[in-house]
Amino acid sequence: MVLTVYAxxxxxxxxxxxxxxxxxxxxxxxxxxxxxxxxxRTAPAGTNQIVVQPTAQQEEPASGTAADGVAAVFSDHSPSPTAAPSSPAAGPAPVPQARAAVAGAAARPAKRWGKIAQRTVPHDLQPDVLRTELIDLGDAFRAYQQRTEPDLALLAELHERKARAFALWADVNGDRSLRHEAQRAEQAAQTTREMHQNRGGGPADGGPAVERLLTRTQAAHARAVLDYTAAHAPSPQAEVRLAVLMLALRAARDGTGNVTGQDLTGWLQDAAEPVLEQLVDAGWLRLPGTLAEALASRPEDATAFTVPTLLPEQPRPFAFGKTTRSKISGWAQKALSDRKLRKKKLGAPTRLLALYTAAHTRPDGSLGPAEDDGLDLNQAAAFCALSPGQVAEHAGLLVTADWLSEADTTADRLRGRLAERVWPLAGVL
Structure with missing residues (x-):
């Protein structure tokens, strides 16, 4: 028997x-x-348990003294088996170790509980390894949210673990919503990995990482818009294709968008009015007022325009959402308004070539999908409304503007590399 204290x-x-x-x-x-x-003698069954109120004096002599000086009094007045009473300096008596296994449900330790994705993990979820994984994942996601700096590699790993755990959870109880959550986690893991790869792209010699404006998926959608522009522009002129590209990006979701006179003159310079007139006459563009009103519109009173071929009732040429549309439009705007391109006063064909090269690069800035392969010269020339022989001249202008660090147009291929300063605008293949 021992004398104990507990709360x-x-x-x-x-x-x-x-x-x-x-x-x-x-x-x-x-x-x-x-x-x-x-x-x-034989001890009576059960134990005697009392609630003790502190008193000024103990009625019974202590058989021993606790570490804090309080006398320990037993109901059995026999002398203590110890040779001498304990003293405050002796410290507390050692607590007996608990048994490895305790029979009975009441003696079992309470199971951990937790939450993940706004779901409470059931305390009786089987197998135990799944319940533990879900609880640990919830704690890991909450810990990640407290980080001061993002770690996309770690976040992708957490999403992958969540996808596997929720898929197993769905198999256990047959809940379709859990299966849907697992699919969402798998997509999130893939997107996060792509973001990590894009932001981790850097020089081959291990230079600093590059935070790119577009992910790989968004870059693929940007190339789809470039292909649409080449195929659906009502006129093969470079200025017309440039206007079609930028207006289509703004109206890609529902066929309508807003534009200002500053936008138009920034894209087309002195050719803004004749280009708009061509688009309106061809039926590709609708304006609510006159061309002069559109060119005079300001940001606080932008001109609303309509592209009939992009209205919702027409076949949808693009399969991206609102965020991706905004990203691609911003990417194209930044490329066309590049400071050095404006300083050189480069024309529409050269700026189209700048966009085309930026959209078809590898992580190290080289042009084309394969090493030393480059881009098809004829396709690049067709997009820019140039002849294949003219591409070399305009590529040279991009080199002088520090858009390309090198360029070569031999063997019907356009080979080269983006200048390091414009790597953030690269649409990685």
Whole structure:
């Protein structure tokens, strides 16, 4: 028998109790004050348990003294088996170790619980390894949200673990919403990996990482818009294709968009009015007022325009959402308004070539999908409304504007590399 002290669950009431050593070891937060002498007779069944109120004086002599100087009093007045009473310097008596396994459901430790993706993990979810993984994942996601700097590699790994765990959870209870959540996590993992690859692109010699404006998926959609422009522009002139590209990007979602006179003159310079007139006459563009009003419009009173072929009732040429549309439009705007391109006063064909080269690069800035292969010269020339022989001249202008660091047009291929300063605008193949 041992004399113990422990608190109730609320921590407001302390109890002193005589109990056996094993029960003391199994009681959470229990502290042993002293050990009783072995009984000389058969001990009665059960244990005596009392609630003790502190008093100024103890009626019974102490058989031992606890570490804090409080006397330990047993109901059995036999002398303590210890040779001498304990002293404050001796420290508290050691607490008996709990048994490795305790029979009975009440003695089992409470199972951990947690939440993930606004779902509470059931305490009785089987197998236990799945329940533990879901709880750990919820804790890991919450810990990631507290980070001061993003770690996309770690985030992709967490999404992959979540996809596997939710797929198994769906198999266990047949919940379709869990299966849908697993698919979303898998897509999130893929997108995060792409973002990590894009932002991790850098020089082959291990230089600094590059944070690119477009992900690989968004770059693929940008190339689709370039192909649409080449195929659906009502006129093969470079200025017309440039206007079609920029207006189509603004109206890609529902066939309507807003434009200002500053936008138009920035894209087309002195050719803005004749180009708009061609687009309106061809039926590709609709304006609510006159060309002069469109060219005079300001940001606070932008001109709303319509592209009939992009209206919702027409076949949808693009399969991207609102965010991707905004990203691609911003990418094209930044490329066309590049400071050095404007300083050189390069024309529409050269700026189209700049966009085309930026949209078809590898992570190291080289042009084309394969090493030393470059781009098809005829396709690049057709997009820019140039002849193949003229591409070399305009590529040279891009080299002087520090858009390309090198360029070569031999063997019907356009080979080269983007200048490092414009790597953030590269649409990685």
């Amino acid at each position: 109730d669950r609320a921590g407001r009431l302390w109890r002193i109790a005589e109990t056996c050593a094993r029960c003391a070891a199994a009681t959470p937060g229990c502290r042993v004050l002293d050990t009783a002498p072995p009984p000389a």
